[in-house]
Amino acid sequence: MDNRFINVFLLGLAFMVLFTAFQATGMISQSVLEGVKNETVNGTSFHGSGYISMAILYSFFALTNVFAPAIVSILGPPVSMFFGGSTYFLYVLSFIYPMTWSYYVVSILIGIGAAVLWTAQGVYLANNSDDLTISRNSGIFWALFQVSLLAGNIYVFIALKAQIIDRATRIPLFVVFSIVSAVGLVIFIFIIWRSYVEKHRDTLSRIVEEKKSTLTDVVHTLKVAGRLLKTRNMLLLLVPFAYSGLSNTLFQGVFATCIGHYVKYGDTRKRLIGLHGILIGCGEILGGGLFGFITKPKTSSQRALMVLVGFILQMFYYYSVFVNFPFDAASKETTTKPYFDFSSTTSQIITFTGSFVVGLGDSSLNTQLMNVLATRYKQTTASAFAIFKLVQSLMAAIAFFYAGSLEIQWQTLIVVIFLFFGTLAFFAVLFDETDDALTTPLLTNIIQEDEVDENVGHQTHPSSIA
Numbered sequence: 001m002d003n004r005f006i007n008v009f010l011l012g013l014a015f016m017v018l019f020t021a022f023q024a025t026g027m028i029s030q031s032v033l034e035g036v037k038n039e040t041v042n043g044t045s046f047h048g049s050g051y052i053s054m055a056i057l058y059s060f061f062a063l064t065n066v067f068a069p070a071i072v073s074i075l076g077p078p079v080s081m082f083f084g085g086s087t088y089f090l091y092v093l094s095f096i097y098p099m100t101w102s103y104y105v106v107s108i109l110i111g112i113g114a115a116v117l118w119t120a121q122g123v124y125l126a127n128n129s130d131d132l133t134i135s136r137n138s139g140i141f142w143a144l145f146q147v148s149l150l151a152g153n154i155y156v157f158i159a160l161k162a163q164i165i166d167r168a169t170r171i172p173l174f175v176v177f178s179i180v181s182a183v184g185l186v187i188f189i190f191i192i193w194r195s196y197v198e199k200h201r202d203t204l205s206r207i208v209e210e211k212k213s214t215l216t217d218v219v220h221t222l223k224v225a226g227r228l229l230k231t232r233n234m235l236l237l238l239v240p241f242a243y244s245g246l247s248n249t250l251f252q253g254v255f256a257t258c259i260g261h262y263v264k265y266g267d268t269r270k271r272l273i274g275l276h277g278i279l280i281g282c283g284e285i286l287g288g289g290l291f292g293f294i295t296k297p298k299t300s301s302q303r304a305l306m307v308l309v310g311f312i313l314q315m316f317y318y319y320s321v322f323v324n325f326p327f328d329a330a331s332k333e334t335t336t337k338p339y340f341d342f343s344s345t346t347s348q349i350i351t352f353t354g355s356f357v358v359g360l361g362d363s364s365l366n367t368q369l370m371n372v373l374a375t376r377y378k379q380t381t382a383s384a385f386a387i388f389k390l391v392q393s394l395m396a397a398i399a400f401f402y403a404g405s406l407e408i409q410w411q412t413l414i415v416v417i418f419l420f421f422g423t424l425a426f427f428a429v430l431f432d433e434t435d436d437a438l439t440t441p442l443l444t445n446i447i448q449e450d451e452v453d454e455n456v457g458h459q460t461h462p463s464s465i466a
Contacts, residue, residue, distance in 0.1 A: 003198065004128040008137045010191050011124060012144030018085050018184030019145065021092045021177035024152030027252060027277050028165070029053065029095075030404075031260040031270055035165040036098050048100045053107040054253060055400035058245075060111025062393035065386060066222070068119035077124035078195040082188040084117025089181040095174040118389075124191075142288055149281025152177070157274030163267040224383035233376070233429045234387065240369060240422035241388050245395030246415045247314070251280065251358045254403050254411060255321060258329035259351065264344050272348070276355045283359020288367060290360075300430040303368050307430070310368070311423045313361030318412050318419075320354040327407040365426075372429065 030050030037046050072080045087110040094106045121141075129137045159173050228234045256277065260270045324347055326336035342350065369388075377384035403411065 007128045012141040014187035016144045019148035020152040021180040027256040030257040048103045051403040056107040057111040058397035064112045064115035068115040072120045077120040078192040080120035084113040087113025146285045153274040153277030160271035236425040239425040241391040242395045243418040243422040245392040249399035261329045279355035280359035283356045287360040287363025310361045310364030317354040317358040
């Protein structure tokens with residue numbers, strides 16, 4: 001069997017196992033910490049917030065993205081992934097005996113680790129692919145990664161049986177999740193070992209020459225990104241980029257907490273957060289296959305249709321949340337009546353139908369967004385994706401900062417506004433081919449400028465020393 005295919009499979013397996021613990025933890029974190037606040041840890045009260053923790057995480061994720069390529073260059077992709085994965089392990093581990101200071105410190109560490117982990121993942125996947133296998137390998141990784149949404153949330157659904165997540169429930173739950181995270185790290189260690197063997201014994205069918213990212217490369221990427229931000233289409237894409245960050249915060253974090261807060265759903269409502277995650281995962285997996293592999297939209301009209309489908313599905317979900325949940329459900333346990341006071345059974349049917357629908361709609365929009373970035377910005381892919389990750393992370397951080405203080409109808413309204421204008425902006429980009437002609441000369445101009453700067457630097461270097 002092809003060694004590079006094995007490497008890609010191990011990569012997907014490591015992420016699947018690691019994120020089985022992390023994604024489920026992220027969904028229930030706010031509910032877990034509300035239970036912790038009723039306890040005493042080492043003689044001091046716990047004052048941490050899952051919302052604030054995620055805001056810190058995404059803030060440092062955004063900042064570290066700028067320097068992550070250089071870190072990956074120094075450590076190498078396999079070691080970088082182990083380093084990044086270790087911060088996920090520490091984050092999950094911190095829920096066993098949480099302390100306010102350590103919880104927020106780990107939130108900073110995982111923000112840094114996440115940027116390194118995902119940058120290394122992209123490099124490692126590229127190093128083990130070529131033009132003929134990149135689509136297949138990306139699909140394999142995506143499929144394995146999305147399974148993590150199912151596995152972790154199935155365990156949450158089974159394990160959480162009380163209306164409050166107390167110490168007796170929390171400790172076994174996160175001991176299991178910590179063990180699962182540790183297994184993910186073991187797989188990363190195995191990847192490091194395989195990389196060492198391949199490097200010294202040339203077991204690959206061909207030697208993959210890794211391009212080392214230096215500080216100069218980072219500066220170059222930022223220069224290109226700055227130029228891209230002056231183009232019409234990239235400015236338009238900032239709106240769907242922002243929506244991506246806001247929406248993931250809402251349906252994976254805030255709305256999951258709302259389910260656990262809605263007293264109407266009964267004493268076992270915390271476990272329903274797991275069901276919410278399972279159905280989002282099913283929607284994401286089905287949507288990834290349907291909108292990415294089966295339909296394979298190639299023209300602008302076909303892609304616009306997929307975006308429109310995603311828009312309709314997500315609008316349906318946000319409307320269902322608006323009429324089905326009490327407005328104060330994001331911040332506290334509530335018995336307040338929602339806009340439409342359905343029976344508990346009817347309300348749950350609407351809620352969990354929406355969970356599947358939003359996963360389906362999210363995958364529809366994201367597959368087309370990735371498609372546009374990969375095809376429209378072939379010569380400047382690194383810079384285009386850097387802008388995407390920066391805007392997405394910053395907006396996610398902002399959304400988590402206000403998540404606990406803003407009522408759900410206003411949070412939903414903000415996201416719907418970005419969805420509406422983001423979709424219009426996406427259509428404008430899809431049917432405008434003018435920026436395609438700008439990409440190549442833009443890159444060429446910056447390369448020429450870099451060469452001039454380098455020559456000037458050599459000429460003036462002695463004077464600066466003097």
